[in-house]
Amino acid sequence: MLNKIIHVLENYRIHIKRKIELVLRVGEIPVSNLIESEVQLKIAKHRLTDKLSIPIVLGDGLKVAESMIKSSFKEEETTAFDETLLNLEGMECRWDQILPDQQQTKVVCLLLDASLEKDQRNVYKKVLAQMDEEFGKFENRQPIKSNNLKLDPNPTKVWEEMKIRLTSTSWMYFFKSWLKTNFGRIYLNLTSSGKQYLSQIEQLSHTFMLDGMINTVFTAEQKSIDRFIAYLDKMERDKKLIYGIHVTHASVMSCYVLDRRTTHSHFVDGTEGGYTSAAKMFKIKKEGPI
Template identity: 25%
Template sequence: MMVTEKASIYYYSNLPVHQLAPEDLLSEVSNFSVVPEDWVLIVMDIEKSTQAVRYKMHRDINRIATESIMATLNEMKLLNPDIAIPFFYGGDGASLLIPGAYLQQIRLMLDDFRYHIYTNYFLNLRVGFLAIKDIYERGHAIKLARLSHHRHFSIPVALGDGLKAGERLIKDRLVNERKEPSQRMYVDTEGVSCSWQSIKFQKTSNRTLCFIVSLRDLSQQASTLAGINQKIASIFGNYPERTIFPIKYLERKNKISAIYLQQMKFPNPLNWEYLVVKVLGKYYFRWFQRGRDFAEKLSTSILPTLYDGDYADILIGTKEQIATFIGHLQMLENKGILFFGSFISHQAIIKCSMNIDENKTIYLLDGGEGGFTSAAKVIKPKMRKD
């Protein structure tokens, strides 16, 4: 079926938002729709990010990756507020899909953003673009679905190897020269807030598991990912309850107050609400409706999950639960079905948030002591040996 150019730009906006558990979404391939050929994959990657992390610039790296997404979303709102675009956050970079009709404007904005990053952080943000048509002509595929993450927002779920293949092709030719900015210079990254709140668990209780899964047999991609999520449900509980971040951990040492004040950015420290939050701390989020609403939204808007062809997630559970799940992944790896990397710690870190619009704020979660970065160090050598 032919897709007109006008219909194509609203491709992602018009996808149904599935109110399903991930295992149910993935169990039915008809829930997924082919990305139009006239869309474009954008990949942003911070040059020498590993070295920058060694120099304790990990917070700058995470903020830049978050701002690169926010800048693109804000620019798209200016160009056409009715267009939704899927994005995939990677910690030291990001990938997005946009309609090709807006490529030139987005490219110019990102040139300015790259200049801003270099002048403020002395880091090179490399940016590359690849038409989806070119990915398809190389024999790869990309299908997307929108999965409801509670009622606050939806996340993209990708099937096929097209995103990963496109990222590899782009990274081979990423732009790293520093261009002079356009006359505009200003890039809108409004909506990003970074609080870096570390939530520690007692060593005798829960812990976090960061894991990354990369499938070897893509012909069974959907069913394998569905099976992994079914296993998660059997161990950690059903969706969406298992994705709710326990508010009791956010109340410890008034972490929730710090996140709230960081996000609200009260201009005047004598503001009545600012003073009430500072005095009451966690009790503000129990006694006041505005506080209760924020606590509920925060606990259901923390987003570690990434489905970009691979699968990355964070689970919070007991030592026994995590050991059972890792044993399941190990069994699948031994059968040659997938590669996986995992890392366990006794803390979780809410790094940055993105205020997508008035009612949608996404909080980005990682594990302690490196989290996903540490898990990636486990899986990458396995994949190189293959």
């Protein structure tokens, strides 16, 4: 089974390299190797919303495995691509930029890593408590609100989606998807099932991840952001953590939709670089003195 999974992922890697010149590194590290190296990997399940449960990971296991895969990865020739293995059905990127509820509110992308593996639980507990104090509970700082969701009818959106999803251009797919997007605006606003789908998106949006480090997107007022950054700077000076942050005006969302009634997931980032901009800041700090 593992070999089949790796083979499919390798196929996706080749497809993405051909389409957008992005190199995805694929590999696998047995958990037993991490245990032998005395690296922790603790996994729990957390109910983030009424409809979404996520894994919570403590320990440096995933980070160490990622580093090992990246360092040992060698890009091979792209001649072994198998089109029959490519299945991106359900991948959609048709939403307009999502503005926060209030005009003064910003969207924040945060990456944060505890300096010591043994301190992760306490450091993350303190940071999340500070976020609750500054920005309100999780549901209050969610960037995805159903009343702010609007489909973007721009044909460029559909074209970019098609470029990734298919191996070659299909005008039938393009026009069909473009028409669906335009009629979708009516469906979402005027039908009960459409309104239900919008409300579920809010519940099924991935805006928080803890995989050994914190990755989160949230909304906040600038004055609260400034106080929070001052708090993080103090923790950073005390060698408790390293963080990268990016503040922007809106969020963006890509989706994986198999069934609009129950089976759909939504992945959120910030505009103007989002997590990528936060990661650049984080990497500079990680590689140099604080």
